[in-house]
Amino acid sequence: MRTEKITDNSKAIHLTDGSVYTVSMSHKSDDGWSNRLFSFNNSWESDPAIVMGKTMVPYGHNNDLPTVIRKIMDKSNIGPGILERKIGLQYGEGPFLYQEIIDEMDNKKRKPVHDPEIEVWLKSWDFDRYVEIITTEFMHLKGIYTRWYRNKAPRIGGKPKIVKLEPVLNTWARLEWPEHPEKRLENVKNIFVGDFENNCLHSGVSTYPVFQKNDPFKFGVSMSYNNLYSYCRSFYSIPSYYGTLNWLATASEIPDIINYLTDNGISAAFHIHSPQGYWDDKRKKLEDRYNEETDAQIDKRLREIKEELFRSIAAALSGKENAGKFIETVDFYDMDQNLCQWKIEPIDQKIKDFIEAQVKVSEKADSAATSGMGLNPALANLITNNSFSGGSQQLYAAKFHVLTDVNIPERIIFEAVNRAISINWPEKDVKIGFYRKVIMKEDQVSPEKRLTNQV
Numbered sequence: 001m002r003t004e005k006i007t008d009n010s011k012a013i014h015l016t017d018g019s020v021y022t023v024s025m026s027h028k029s030d031d032g033w034s035n036r037l038f039s040f041n042n043s044w045e046s047d048p049a050i051v052m053g054k055t056m057v058p059y060g061h062n063n064d065l066p067t068v069i070r071k072i073m074d075k076s077n078i079g080p081g082i083l084e085r086k087i088g089l090q091y092g093e094g095p096f097l098y099q100e101i102i103d104e105m106d107n108k109k110r111k112p113v114h115d116p117e118i119e120v121w122l123k124s125w126d127f128d129r130y131v132e133i134i135t136t137e138f139m140h141l142k143g144i145y146t147r148w149y150r151n152k153a154p155r156i157g158g159k160p161k162i163v164k165l166e167p168v169l170n171t172w173a174r175l176e177w178p179e180h181p182e183k184r185l186e187n188v189k190n191i192f193v194g195d196f197e198n199n200c201l202h203s204g205v206s207t208y209p210v211f212q213k214n215d216p217f218k219f220g221v222s223m224s225y226n227n228l229y230s231y232c233r234s235f236y237s238i239p240s241y242y243g244t245l246n247w248l249a250t251a252s253e254i255p256d257i258i259n260y261l262t263d264n265g266i267s268a269a270f271h272i273h274s275p276q277g278y279w280d281d282k283r284k285k286l287e288d289r290y291n292e293e294t295d296a297q298i299d300k301r302l303r304e305i306k307e308e309l310f311r312s313i314a315a316a317l318s319g320k321e322n323a324g325k326f327i328e329t330v331d332f333y334d335m336d337q338n339l340c341q342w343k344i345e346p347i348d349q350k351i352k353d354f355i356e357a358q359v360k361v362s363e364k365a366d367s368a369a370t371s372g373m374g375l376n377p378a379l380a381n382l383i384t385n386n387s388f389s390g391g392s393q394q395l396y397a398a399k400f401h402v403l404t405d406v407n408i409p410e411r412i413i414f415e416a417v418n419r420a421i422s423i424n425w426p427e428k429d430v431k432i433g434f435y436r437k438v439i440m441k442e443d444q445v446s447p448e449k450r451l452t453n454q455v
Helices: 033-037 065-075 079-091 116-124 127-141 242-268 276-289 295-317 351-372 391-404 407-413 415-424
Strands: 002-005 010-014 020-024 049-051 054-056 095-102 108-112 143-150 162-168 173-175 190-193 206-209 221-227 270-273 343-346 431-434
Touching: 065 079, 065 127, 065 242, 079 127, 079 351, 079 391, 079 407, 095 127, 127 143, 127 162, 127 407, 143 415, 162 415, 173 221, 190 221, 206 221, 221 415, 242 351, 276 295, 407 415, 415 431
Parallel strands: none
Antiparallel strands: 002 010, 010 020, 049 054, 095 108, 095 431, 143 162, 143 221, 173 190, 190 206, 270 343
16 A cells, blocks of 8 residues: 545545545644644734744734635635735725715715825825735734834924824734733734744844834834724634635545646546466476576566556556547457456546535535624625526625625724824825715616716
8 A cells, every 4th residue: 555645635445446436634734834824722922922933913823814815715716815805896986085974864975085185195105005915914914003103303393293004914913912911902012024934034024113003203113003802812813704714725636646647647537458368378488498497487478578568558547638549459269268358437526416425525525614704605706506696696795795894994904004194194084995986776777877887
């Protein structure tokens, strides 16, 4: 028996009788990160991690949750697409400045405003790129880091101002372990920045004080961590799809297993009968040719001939590139007039049943992942129950998503920017958010506006 690796979590077992089995080993890969990821026996917030002499709150059981999620998403066929769709639904038409007003019907509305001073400030530090990064980071991990830069004017008695904001990736930032005995995000005093994916061996660890909301100009450079609170988590947030990561990993294994079977599975799908008379004749010819050799040496030569012959037959029968090929055999009679013939009998491996089972697992994984990510299948372009969602389903799913799933994330995504605007221009009642057009049914839109489908 021998084993052959298909993926990190799946192996093929070749038995001595020629049978091949594929086994998925509960996602326990050789490096062990999957085992730590899917273990809920303890919390990573129970004890601090020490990196380069700094005591910090670990993000994941091995302080590598952002990297683990990236690895799973890199191999997933649906995860990245679902998250990109959520980012698109969140982003809408893009950021815009607005004022909140109450109309005559007592409805709260957003009135777009044009403020050249704020717009120039936003462009000065590449605000569009900042929004792109933090929106993506938030949709993946429900938490974002921002680095704040104060101007140098206060050193000479000038007016203080927040000159720019800068995004910091989750893979590069960790919270300091608080000195206060109560484990709360509010008790964290510093944030560390470094290449934690590689244990900060080349980057080192930089320390930044936490941005002070009540004293925003206290530090020249500081950092903040804005997140959507996760139940019973003292510090970091975890994504809503955390419980479906095992489904995403399972779905990622299925294409590799099917590809492996396509390339190698057919080699164990045949039972080859070889006539003994054929080998007796081969042995006699070897004895006549090598009459000085011993029986053991003749047996070795015969084994080599057998191996070479069966290797040629296996090469012709196995692999998708050999589809349509055939093998020619010649029947003959021995001295006693007994029929000697080669027979190659196919073995029913129930490949069809196996593939159908794998497809069902994949469909279940897709459904579970979409539900865990909080996106309606109609918006994720998934085919469920062999049917594709129609336009009306997508329309109402989009409206419901915008109504229920975009407001809280938007508040957190723009929390740092809106606070900076209020700090720099306290007299201006201006905020920034995402602009979204109201989607209407086609029969509610006048013919001249149906191409844009807007109010």
